[in-house]
Amino acid sequence: MNAETLSAAAPYIIQQHYYAYTVEQHSVWAELVGRVLPEIEKHAAREYLEGFHIIGLQNDRLPNLAAISARLAPRTGWNSTPVSGFLPAPAFFEMLAARLFPTITWLRSRESLEYTPEPDIFHDVFGHVPMHAHCVFADFLQHYGRVCATISDAAVLEKLGRLFWYTVEFGLIRQNGAVKVYGSGLISSHGECKNVMDGHCAVHDFSLDEVLNTPVKVDELHKLLFAVSSFDQIYEAMREAEQWASSGRL
Numbered sequence: 001m002n003a004e005t006l007s008a009a010a011p012y013i014i015q016q017h018y019y020a021y022t023v024e025q026h027s028v029w030a031e032l033v034g035r036v037l038p039e040i041e042k043h044a045a046r047e048y049l050e051g052f053h054i055i056g057l058q059n060d061r062l063p064n065l066a067a068i069s070a071r072l073a074p075r076t077g078w079n080s081t082p083v084s085g086f087l088p089a090p091a092f093f094e095m096l097a098a099r100l101f102p103t104i105t106w107l108r109s110r111e112s113l114e115y116t117p118e119p120d121i122f123h124d125v126f127g128h129v130p131m132h133a134h135c136v137f138a139d140f141l142q143h144y145g146r147v148c149a150t151i152s153d154a155a156v157l158e159k160l161g162r163l164f165w166y167t168v169e170f171g172l173i174r175q176n177g178a179v180k181v182y183g184s185g186l187i188s189s190h191g192e193c194k195n196v197m198d199g200h201c202a203v204h205d206f207s208l209d210e211v212l213n214t215p216v217k218v219d220e221l222h223k224l225l226f227a228v229s230s231f232d233q234i235y236e237a238m239r240e241a242e243q244w245a246s247s248g249r250l
């Protein structure tokens with residue numbers, strides 16, 4: 001499936017008008033990257049850092065989504081597809097199932113460098129897209145979309161939303177005896193990353209049961225997050241969650 005064959009998500013697909021970005025916007029991007037990159041180079045998972053180079057992110061220029069997708073295509077087939085804003089769940093899941101990552105094209109202003117209530121291109125591309133170059137993570141993300149697209153029970157979807165939150169958005173991994181970040185909300189927020197690295201957040205070993213029973217709080221820094229030992233673990237957790245959903249255990 002490609003962007004032309006979407007149904008639920010079709011109204012949200014837009015073009016990225018790359019050459020309409022202003023000098024000021026490229027400069028804000030450069031400042032955002034400059035603020036977090038030293039921390040990220042120290043604390044990000046190696047797969048994130050590899051992905052950062054694979055997709056060709058530049059420190060001083062906003063990313064061109066078509067160029068990024070061209071670099072991802074031969075590795076995992078994921079595509080960063082420009083969308084107009086926040087997607088309703090069916091449209092979001094439909095896109096993930098098709099390996100199309102809904103990507104916001106607007107960038108926060110200089111006045112909101114640390115925080116923006118809605119995701120922007122910095123969160124979506126700098127935060128999310130490098131991990132799409134990793135084969136196991138890429139398969140997990142598509143499978144997540146496929147499974148969720150078949151579920152209509154809101155309570156089950158809320159639980160599966162916690163799996164997404166504590167992996168894709170705020171996931172941690174243990175590598176060489178240290179806790180590393182790979183979730184986009186940690187990667188793209190200096191404050192969230194520092195909160196974990198300064199030890200203000202408990203880190204439990206990833207357990208699907210505990211993750212599914214830990215409600216998401218969006219109005220404060222995290223007090224509890226979960227560390228996997230490998231990305232195979234989140235892929236396997238998704239398959240297990242799928243079985244739990246189909247057997248009524250969720």
Ligand SMILES: [Fe+2]
Binds near residue numbers: 119
């Ligand atoms: Fe996100």
